[in-house]
Amino acid sequence: MYNSMIARLELDHRLVGFGDVAAAIGKAGGDIVSIDVIRPGQDKSVRDLTIQSPEQAESAIVEALRRMNGIRVINISDRTFLAHLGGKIAVTPKLPVKNRDDLSRVYTPGVARVCNAIHQDARKAYSLTIKRNTVAVVTDGSAVLGLGNIGPYAAAPVMEGKAMLFKQLADVDAFPICLDTQDTEEIIRTIRHISPIFGGINLEDISSPRCFEIEERLADELDIPVFHDDQHGTAIVVVAGLLNALKVVGKQPEQVRVVVNGVGAAGVSICKMLLAAGVKRLVPVDREGAIVRGGAYDHPMWRWLAEQPQVQETPGSLREVIRGADVFIGVSRGGLLTAEDVKAMAPDPIVFAMANPTPEIAPEEALPHAAVVATGRSDYPNQINNVLAFPGMFRGALDCRARRINEAMKLAAARAIASVVSGKELNASYIIPSIFNERVVAKVRYAVIEAAIQTGVARRVPPDFR
DSSP: OOOEEEEEEEEEETTTHHHHHHHHHTTTTTTTEEEEEEOOSSEEEEEHHHHHHEEGHHHHHHHHHHHHHEEEEEEEEHHHHHHHHHOOOOOOOOOOOSSSSHHHHHSSHHHHHHHHHHHHHGHHHHHHHHGGGEEEEESSSSSSSTTTTTTHHHHOOOHHHHHHHHHHHHEEEEEEEEEOOHHHHHHHHHHHHHGGSSSEEEOOOTTTTTTHHHHHHHHHSSSSSSEHHHHHHHHHHHHHHHHHHHHHHHHOGOOOOEEEOOOHHHHHHHHHHHHHHHOOEEEEEETTOOOOOTOSSHHHHHHHHTTTTTTTTOOOHHHHHHHTTTTEOSSSTOOOOOOOHHTTOOSOOOEEEEESOOSSSOHHHHTTTTSSSEEOOOTTTSBOGGGTTTTHHHHHHHTTTOOOOOOOHHHHHHHHHHHHHHHTBBBBBSSSTTOOOTHHHHHHHHHHHHHHTTTTTSSSSOOOOO
């Protein structure tokens, strides 16, 4: 992973030249991408150098600069940390309060009329408050990125970032809620109590298996959509990518045998969506081997999988069950597959190695033997990224005031994402659109609303559907 930092340096030109500085940075593993002169001078000058480098090289670069004769290191700023100073989001009013008349309308006494209107008809909260366009991004900090159980304070930057993406990509107002409890009942109770002001709940970075019960209970108890993005966002984008990858190799979902390695929150949801998409031969695999039809398991979601007729009966390790498979989907850990494993798959295999930051197999190692390779990383083609799913999903759910997000809406979102890549564009290196493709949110929104109306969970028909 490459990071960027800004080094503010004072150079004594009598002792050192800029070429010496650049050479030292390059030798330590850095690359100068920009130079800003802060204070020029004949004998001394102050400059800001923006330096990109691998994360592990940062300390070596700083140490090399400190050792140089004629250089004074004034400050080192990590640009990522600078972007987070003071938080990344803010609440701003939609209209100014400039005089007493303004104040009387937005607050007392005028606001009392609005309160009474909502008291008489609670549905008016959607038109008269922020509820119509606001989502809570809720975590307990128990499963944050690849960092694990780091708690609610350390999880906050991720939740803020999610809120930024909601607003920028789909104009959804989102607020981070970081709960200082990991008790299932307390989490459910707290979210239920704060839900009146929100139009939807996005659960984030809550560990398995608690995440399944929390989402299921809240979806049943609340009348607003509840969506665990680590499960369903990942599954939606995986299925979108797979639909297009199958087109590339000329296969159909009902024809292929799919191995899903890693049966946690994301893996279970991927398995469910694969079945909904028409996959007839599924092999879920965890650390102890394949989960088989008819098997006895303590994990409730594994028991559910073992009851599905599409789940195969043959036990075995990952290395054994991957033989002859058409598709490998990994949401587990890095370095589990080898080139020999890919070679043992069916002709024109599809490999989605999505462990981060190290995939189950490096794309360079898989590509000579696989027809299509995707990862969760942005520095390789075919990035499987949740950002393609959740903004449009909630934009659609909010616009039709859906009571819940169901399987039909998720599958519709997956197909909508896949459709953004046209037949002329589709190839082995381009099966999934960029997260910055402006058509993604619009297509997902439309598909989600259409599915919500068809399945009876929409409480409102937006104007563009009338």
